[in-house]
Amino acid sequence: MPGRNGKGPPWWHGKFRGCGYRLTIPRETIIEVLSKAAKHLSAEEIYLAVHKVYPAIGLTTIYRTLELLVQIGLVFKFDFGDGRARYELAEGPKGIRQHHHLVCTNCGRVIDYTDFIDEAKEFLSQTMKALNKKCNFKITNHLIQFYGLCEKCQK
Amino acid sequence: MPGRNGKGPPWWHGKFRGCGYRLTIPRETIIEVLSKAAKHLSAEEIYLAVHKVYPAIGLTTIYRTLELLVQIGLVFKFDFGDGRARYELAEGPKGIRQHHHLVCTNCGRVIDYTDFIDEAKEFLSQTMKALNKKCNFKITNHLIQFYGLCEKCQK
DNA sequence: ACTGGGAATGAAAACCATTACCATTAGGAG
DNA sequence: CTCCTAATGGTAATGGTTTTCATTCCCAGT
Ligand SMILES: [Mn+2]
Ligand SMILES: [Mn+2]
Ligand SMILES: [Zn+2]
Ligand SMILES: [Zn+2]
Numbered sequence: 001m002p003g004r005n006g007k008g009p010p011w012w013h014g015k016f017r018g019c020g021y022r023l024t025i026p027r028e029t030i031i032e033v034l035s036k037a038a039k040h041l042s043a044e045e046i047y048l049a050v051h052k053v054y055p056a057i058g059l060t061t062i063y064r065t066l067e068l069l070v071q072i073g074l075v076f077k078f079d080f081g082d083g084r085a086r087y088e089l090a091e092g093p094k095g096i097r098q099h100h101h102l103v104c105t106n107c108g109r110v111i112d113y114t115d116f117i118d119e120a121k122e123f124l125s126q127t128m129k130a131l132n133k134k135c136n137f138k139i140t141n142h143l144i145q146f147y148g149l150c151e152k153c154q155k
Numbered sequence: 156m157p158g159r160n161g162k163g164p165p166w167w168h169g170k171f172r173g174c175g176y177r178l179t180i181p182r183e184t185i186i187e188v189l190s191k192a193a194k195h196l197s198a199e200e201i202y203l204a205v206h207k208v209y210p211a212i213g214l215t216t217i218y219r220t221l222e223l224l225v226q227i228g229l230v231f232k233f234d235f236g237d238g239r240a241r242y243e244l245a246e247g248p249k250g251i252r253q254h255h256h257l258v259c260t261n262c263g264r265v266i267d268y269t270d271f272i273d274e275a276k277e278f279l280s281q282t283m284k285a286l287n288k289k290c291n292f293k294i295t296n297h298l299i300q301f302y303g304l305c306e307k308c309q310k
Numbered sequence: 311a312c313t314g315g316g317a318a319t320g321a322a323a324a325c326c327a328t329t330a331c332c333a334t335t336a337g338g339a340g
Numbered sequence: 341c342t343c344c345t346a347a348t349g350g351t352a353a354t355g356g357t358t359t360t361c362a363t364t365c366c367c368a369g370t
Contacts, residue, residue, distance in 0.1 A: 022317065022365090023367095024317095024365085027318090056319090056320080057319090057320085058319065059321095059357090060358085060359090061318080061319055063358075065318095079234045083328085083356075084356060102290065104292075111292065115286075123274055123275065123277075123278035127274065127275070127301075130270065131257065131268065134270060135257065135266065135306075136305075137301070139257075139301045140302060141302040141303065142299070142302065143302070144298070145298045146292070146296070147294070147297065148293045148295045148296065149292070149293040151290075154291075175346095176346090176347095177337050177338075178337075179346095181347085181349095182347090197327090198327080198328080211348090212348090213349035215328095215329085215348075215349060216348055216349065218327095218329075219347085238327075238357085239327060
């Protein structure tokens with residue numbers, strides 16, 4: 001069930017068509033790379049990974065496609081403070097994988113943290129409602145990051 | 156009580172001396188500018204403001220000083236997605252002003268939001284404790300930002 | 311299946327915030 | 341007041357991202 005159901009098209013094709021965007025090899029490959037990524041990739045890392053299977057790719061297309069994917073909500077863009085943007089698939093076939101990030105200020109390591117999501121959800125939903133009423137601000141997204149020292153860097 | 160008590164030195168001089176840093180006109184002026192800033196300033200905006208009262212200032216010094224101020228915890232550095240870093244005084248003579256940010260994804264406006272801090276504190280303290288134990292991650296700082304549409308951009 | 315038009319691409323150059331370099335200045339301990 | 345060295349500032353370099361523009365190719369309409 002992950003990716004493609006038998007021979008059916010990947011689950012995200014509909015999202016593309018719905019927005020009037022064309023399906024191209026670069027776009028397919030970039031999403032493919034992102035879906036297999038173990039960690040948060042930079043544009044250049046994505047470029048290198050795509051280049052292995054599709055050498056004609058250009059770095060420009062990587063940037064343009066990532067911007068597009070962020071726009072339609074398929075990809076999240078992060079700044080972990082290392083001078084380059086990091087990208088991560090927002091949702092897979094299994095749905096949205098809700099999580100936040102721990103960033104080590106010493107070695108730069110980034111750790112996904114999926115625990116305590118319930119507390120976060122509670123806090124977030126309350127805050128969103130309140131902000132909507134008080135500030136008349138329509139919240140569509142949020143960012144929570146923790147900074148500190150990872151296990152190795154504490155010694 | 157704000158800034159200087161009568162003729163006494165500014166409240167942050169101690170922090171500088173304690174770290175072994177020298178007190179210079181550029182540093183004094185940069186903090187001065189930040190303490191009077193109505194909003195979140197970029198390095199260039201700070202440069203222009205300092206330049207008015209101290210024309211000999213160099214942009215390099217702005218960056219170096221801001222890095223220093225961030226390091227000693229006097230200044231917070233933010234990325235609101237407009238391609239340049241934004242800086243904000245972390246604490247004033249009245250103490251730390253705890254708040255988070257609402258970022259309009261359409262016009263880029265950034266709104267300070269100080270309400271619901273209690274809920275945030277509760278959520279944060281719980282999460283920090285848990286992360287400390289479960290992940291062995293020593294949290295020293297955190298970032299919470301909400302993205303959406305401001306009042307004007309909703310129409 | 312074919313074709314036309316416009317979206318998408320890629321190579322190269324431009325952009326621009328930030329950093330490195332280095333000769334000069336000046337804070338402040340003694 | 342002197343000296344040592346941190347701090348400064350002008351300039352050049354860096355490097356991630358964007359712009360430009362000629363070429364390619366997706367795909368709706370036939
Ligand atoms: Mn993640
Ligand atoms: Mn603020
Ligand atoms: Zn670490
Ligand atoms: Zn707005």
